[in-house]
Amino acid sequence: MPGWCSEYSCSNERTVENRNHGITFHKFPKDKDVRKKWEVALRREGFTASDYSVVCSEHFKQADFDRTGQIVRLRDGVIPSLFSFPFHLQKLVKGRATSTSRSAEESLSVASKDSPEMAASHPQPQPNDDHGYALPASPTALKTKINEHLARVESLERDKKKREKRVKTTVKGLLGDLRENNLINEELSEKLAFYSDLKMDFAAKQGHEYIQDCREFSLTLHLHGPKAYKYIKHNAFSGFPTCSRRGRWLRSVDAKPGLNKIMLDMLERRCQGDPAKYESVSLMLDAMSIKKHVQYNPHTESMSVTMATGKRRATCFNNIELEMLMHAYGEFQHVFRKKSNTAAAAKERETAWENIASRVNACNPAGEKRTWQQLKMKYKNIVQTAKRKKADSSKTGGGPAPPPLTQAEELALSHNTGRPVAEGIPGGSSSSECTPQDTNSDGAICLITVCLTMDGHASNVSMCNQLGCELKGDPREPLQTSFPHPVIGEKVFVMMDAWHMLKLACNMLQAYSPIATTTGQIHWRYINRLHDLQKDGLHAANTITDKHVYF
Known part of the structure; x- marks a missing residue:
């Protein structure tokens, strides 16, 4: 068992005499990281401490020891730092030469020149280069420096007050x-x-x-x-x-689905202030994929439900399909009226809807195949429409009569006999005659839409055609790019987004090249050749980059 200190030039041995002199010996720590730091601190080339290597207490600071108990211990994480290395192993400590230290030296030299008698009788201490933040030793230089800083602070405060006064x-x-x-x-x-x-x-x-x-x-x-x-x-x-x-x-901000009411209110206020400038507006439409989502607003204590799934909408049901749906639902009505919420009951209801779907699809083999989810949603819509018509027929106060119930709606109401049905005047309604004061802001037209801007999707083009445009007519005839305003009868023009139309044209040219025109054929390879010429160094300024070709 070695009893000598592992330090390079230390000759202390673990003896009773050294112990009586207060010298203690400490093993290297078991932690690998701290153990490595101890080995590096000793600066012995190729040295690796063993489990019995020790370092004496003369290489630690007094603050590194814990002497509260009977045994002298080292505190956690301490590293030996007191060594007497030879000159070639010592670190060269170079003082920081900062602007503050240099100015301090200059002030000391000036002070010594001003008072040679004082310098002769009281020799000035040498400047300490180890600390660049040390204060000048001369009181005159120190006072001068303080005055300079005070003047700088006062100048900054005056500038700040001027800025605050100005703004x-x-x-x-x-x-x-x-x-x-x-x-x-x-x-x-x-x-x-x-x-x-x-x-x-x-x-x-x-x-x-x-x-x-x-x-x-x-x-x-x-x-x-x-x-x-x-x-x-x-x-x-x-x-x-x-x-x-x-x-x-x-x-x-109220960001519910639909039109932004905050923006409409702002435009209404601007229109009242300057009708000539804000009366005519342009409506920009955009579409996005929407998933089923339920959101609760704690401020208004209301729920917002989004039912759109982004799937293709089913075509309209014909009378034969609706009649078969109602009769098939009547046969499985006992299954749907069960109040059990077990997995077996849910499976039974799903099987019943699948049987209804097979019957509806069998009565129209050439038509679109309906899923049981579509039939379930269709049945709920029919029931809601029938209940609303029945409630409207019980309202008082005049007005046009509600449309009569269809055969499918009558069957839906017969299936729901015995269940609570909302009848009478809905909450919030009034039986008094409608007056201009009762109309909301939608009744008083303040903003006039003169243009619709949207992407050139097929759904948007179909919507514009249903409104009164002719965007898919004979290409040799001029397009009808406007439709009459539904209230005032003025023309509302349709403008497809230019950047989106260019993208569609680029996709069409790349997918269906060549395209025949009255003046010749358009090939996609022409654009590729222009891009190759640009890469070869012609610099034709055609603004065609890699993203226009490789997309």
């Missing part, structure tokens, strides 16, 4: 400051000019909430000019809303 008057002055710093463009300046007469203290908190003008101004500025918003918040006015607060405001 805290009105938003108009703030916009001028932003334009001088090239932080906003003319378009954004025109949008924010609406708030020019507002005082800058409008952004101050009123209790726990910001006023409405502050919300609109801050959201508009951050949306169109985030750099300008950051400049105002950090340099001019610190009372602007934080990022988390803006996020809560944006989450409170």
Whole structure:
């Protein structure tokens, strides 16, 4: 068992005499990482500690020991740091030469020249290069440096007060400051000019909430000019809303499926202020894939259900299919009226709907095959329509008579006898005569749609044709790109999105090349050749890149 210290130049041996002198010996730690640090700290080439290697206490600091118990122990994670290495193993410690240390040296030299008698009687200490942040030893130099920093602080405070005074008057002055710093463009300046007469203290908190003008101004500025918003918040006015607060405001926007009511209300207010500018609008339509989704709004305590699945809609049911559906449902009515919710009962109901689907498909073998899910949804729709017609027939107050029940709807009501049926006037309705004051904002036309913009999908083209356009007629005849407004009778023009139409044309040319025209054939290889010429270095400026060819 070795009893010598593992340090390079240490000759301490584990003896009773050394123990009486207070020298203790400590084994290398079992943790591999800490053990490796100990081996590196010893700086012995090729040295690997064994389970019996030790280091004496003379190579540790006093703070590294735990002497609270009877046995002297090392604290966790300590590393030996006190060594007497030879010169070639010592680290060269070079002091930091910073601007502060250099200025301190210069101030010391100036002070010594100013008072040679004092320097002779009281020798000045040498500057310490180890710490660049050390204060000058001369009181005169120290006072000079403090005065310089105080003057700098006062100058910065004056500049800050000037900026606050300039921008805290009105938003108009703030916009001028932003334009001088090239932080906003003319378009954004025109949008924010609406708030020019507002005082800058409008952004101050009123209790726990910001006023409405502050919300609109801050959201508009951050949306169109985030750099300008950051400049105002950090340099001019610190009372602007934080990022988390803006996020809560944006989450409170009514974003239910359908038309955005907030946008319609805003356009209505703008139209009342300037009808000539905001009366005519363009409606842009877009489509997206929607899945079944149920969302709860805790603020309004309402549920929003999306039933669209993105699947192709089934064609209309004929009378024979509807009649067979109703009669088949009547035969399996005892299965559907069971109140059991077990897996066996659910399987029995599914089997019944499959039998109904096979009967409906058998009566129309040449038609579309219906799934049992489609038939189940169709039956529910028929029942709801029949109940609504029956409720409308019981309403009072005049008005046109509701349409009569169809044979399928009468059969659906007969299947649901004995169940609670909603009759009478629905909640929220009134039996009094409708007056102009009762009409909602949809009745008072304020905005006139003059153009519809959409992608060139087949569904959009079909919708435009049903509205009154002629977009799939004889290609030799001019297209009918407008339809009459359903209320005022004015023309509403249809405009397909140009970029989407170019993409469709590119896809068509690539898929069906060559395309015959009255002037010749159009080949996709022509575009490939133009792209190859561009890659060969011709620089024809045809703006064709790889993404136009390899897509």
